[in-house]
Amino acid sequence: MSDAVCVSSPGSAAPAATATARHSALVRVTHWITTLCFFALLVTGFEIVISHPRFYWGETGNVLTPPLFKLPIPSSRSLVPTGYGYVMPDQNGWSRYLHFQAAWVVVLTGLLYVVSSFFTGHLRKNLLPHKADLSWRVFSKAVANQLRFAPPSAAGAWSYNLLQRLAYLFVIFVLFPLVIWTGLAMSPAFVSAVPATVNLLGGQQSARTLHFFVSLALLLFVLVHVVMVFLAGFRSRMRAMITGRAGEHMEHT
Amino acid sequence: MRESSSRDLSRRKLITTGLAAAAGAAGLGVAARMAQKYGLVPPDHGGIYGLGETLTYASQRLLTTHSLAREFSRSQISKPPLANEMPPLNDEFKRLQAGGFADWRLSVNGMVARPASFSLDQVKSYPSRSQITMLQCEEGWSYIAEWIGVPLAHVLDVVGVLPQARYVVYFSIDPGWWESIDMADALHPQTFLAYGMNGGELPVGNGGPLRLRLPRQLGYKSVKFITHMTVADSLKGFGKGLGSASPEAGYAWYAGI
Numbered sequence: 332m333s334d335a336v337c338v339s340s341p342g343s344a345a346p347a348a349t350a351t352a353r354h355s356a357l358v359r360v361t362h363w364i365t366t367l368c369f370f371a372l373l374v375t376g377f378e379i380v381i382s383h384p385r386f387y388w389g390e391t392g393n394v395l396t397p398p399l400f401k402l403p404i405p406s407s408r409s410l411v412p413t414g415y416g417y418v419m420p421d422q423n424g425w426s427r428y429l430h431f432q433a434a435w436v437v438v439l440t441g442l443l444y445v446v447s448s449f450f451t452g453h454l455r456k457n458l459l460p461h462k463a464d465l466s467w468r469v470f471s472k473a474v475a476n477q478l479r480f481a482p483p484s485a486a487g488a489w490s491y492n493l494l495q496r497l498a499y500l501f502v503i504f505v506l507f508p509l510v511i512w513t514g515l516a517m518s519p520a521f522v523s524a525v526p527a528t529v530n531l532l533g534g535q536q537s538a539r540t541l542h543f544f545v546s547l548a549l550l551l552f553v554l555v556h557v558v559m560v561f562l563a564g565f566r567s568r569m570r571a572m573i574t575g576r577a578g579e580h581m582e583h584t
Numbered sequence: 585m586r587e588s589s590s591r592d593l594s595r596r597k598l599i600t601t602g603l604a605a606a607a608g609a610a611g612l613g614v615a616a617r618m619a620q621k622y623g624l625v626p627p628d629h630g631g632i633y634g635l636g637e638t639l640t641y642a643s644q645r646l647l648t649t650h651s652l653a654r655e656f657s658r659s660q661i662s663k664p665p666l667a668n669e670m671p672p673l674n675d676e677f678k679r680l681q682a683g684g685f686a687d688w689r690l691s692v693n694g695m696v697a698r699p700a701s702f703s704l705d706q707v708k709s710y711p712s713r714s715q716i717t718m719l720q721c722e723e724g725w726s727y728i729a730e731w732i733g734v735p736l737a738h739v740l741d742v743v744g745v746l747p748q749a750r751y752v753v754y755f756s757i758d759p760g761w762w763e764s765i766d767m768a769d770a771l772h773p774q775t776f777l778a779y780g781m782n783g784g785e786l787p788v789g790n791g792g793p794l795r796l797r798l799p800r801q802l803g804y805k806s807v808k809f810i811t812h813m814t815v816a817d818s819l820k821g822f823g824k825g826l827g828s829a830s831p832e833a834g835y836a837w838y839a840g841i
Contacts (some may be wrong), residue, residue, distance in 0.1 A: 379724070380724070382722075382724060383721075383723040383724035383725050385724075385725075386665045390656070390660060390718065390726070390728065391660075391662050391718065391726045391727050391728050392725060392726065393662070393666040393725035393726060393727055394666065395662075395666050396663060408723055409669065410668055410669055410723070410725075411723075423723070423835070424724060424833060424834025424835045425633075425834055427722065427835065427836060427841075428633035428636065428637065428834075428836060429633065429636075431636045431637075431640055431836075431841065432633050432636025432637070433636075435635070435636045435639045435640070436635075436636075444734060459652040490668070517720075517841065518644075518840060518841040519653060519718070519720055519799065519800050519801060519802065519840060519841070520644045520647075520651075520801065520840025520841065521644065521647070521648070521801045521840070521841075522649045522654060523648050523652055523653045523654065523800050524648045524650040524651040526654050529654070530654075535718065535720065535726060536726065539724060569814060572742070
C-alpha cells in the first residue's frame, strides 16, 4: 500500500509494473526449503561426524591408522581416542535418517530451481553477470566497495550486484554439485554402480574429508549471506524473500 | 461476450487444475502400488523419515541390482584389520569357542524346501570364494580385508529357496543382533558367509567363526557370529516388523546409503 508508492521512486532499477515482485514464488519457496534442509543437514552432519571426529586421505582410515587431522572435540563413540575422558550422547540413528531425507529434499528442490531458472530467465536476468561487468576493473571496484562496507546502492534492493551473482553462481554450480558428489562417493551401494564417483576423488576417506570441507564452505557462505542481509537491511530483505515484495528504502540510511 | 470468455477461462483453469491435481494424486498412488509390488519399499518406511528411506532404497535397488562392490588389490589390504569393540560375548559363545567352534551350527529354515543345520566344516566344504573389499562403518571409519567364504546364494541353493521368498533374515549368537536383506542382496555374488580373512581364519574380533559379508552396505548389516537364518516372504513377523534390530534401535534398515 504505502510501499507501492515508495517503490516507484526514481533510481529504482525495476520498472513500476513489477514493483511488487522482487522474488518469484518459485525462488522464495525453493529458498526457504533449501534453508530448512541446510540447517537439518548441518546439525545432523555434525552429529554424524562426532562419532568419529578424525579425517583421513585415501581409501581407508580408522583408529589404527594416522589421521590427516582430528577435530579437537570429544567423540560420541568410545572407539575413538580423543583425549577426553567421556563420550558425547550418541545421536547417529535419527541424524542419519534425517541427513539423507533432507539431502533428497534439497537435491530435488535444487533441481527444480536450476531447471526452472533456465526457462524463466532467472539465471540470465538475475544470476549471470552483465556483459559490461565482466572486466577486471569492475570486479576489483566491486571488491573494494565491499571491503569498505559501502552502503548498497538503491538498485541493490532490486537486483544482485556483481559479487552476489558470482557468489550465488559458485554456490549453485560448484559447491552444491560438489557436496552431492562427495556425499554419493561415500555410499558403498552407489559407488558399486558408478565407481568413478569415488575413484576420481582418490578414495572413500578422501571423499569424506572433501565432503567436510565443502560443507564448511557452504556454512561460510550462509554466515556471510546472513551478515549481508543484516547489513543491507534485515526487514526489507526478509520481506522480499518471504512476501516477494520489496521497495522500502534502506532502513539504515 | 468478454465476460463470458473470462468466465470460460476461469472455468477452464479450474478444470485443468483439478485434473492435474487428480492425475498427480493418482500418479502417486500408482507409484506407491508399483513400488510395493516390485519390492522398492523398505520395511522401515513408516514414520517421518519414510520418504527419504524409500527414495534411497528404491533408487539404489533399481540402480545397483547387479553392480559389484569395488574390489581392491592385495597391497591395499589394511594392516592390521581393525577389530572394533564388541559387547562381551555370552556363555554359549565362550563354550563353543573353548571347543574350537567344532560344535558351531548354522541353521536355515523358513521358506525353503529342505531346512538344514550346517556345521562349520560343512559350510567350508562348499566351493570357497574370496573378495578384497572395504568394510565401512556408519561411524565413518573403514578398512579393507580379504574375505573368504561361501556365497550365500550357494547355501540358499542347497536348502532350496521357494519362489515366494523375498527376504533372508539372519541372526547372531548375540541375541540383540539380527538383520535382514532382500533377495537381490541375498543372491548377490559378493554376499558371503565368511569364515576366513586375509588368508587365515576369521578372527573373533572381526566376526569369526562365521560372519555375513555384505560389501554394498554399511558394516552393521554384516552381522557377526551367524548361527541362524530364516527365509521369509514378509518381515512383519520379526521383532517389531521393521525388518531388523537396527530400525528398532533408530538406524536405517537399508544401509547402502
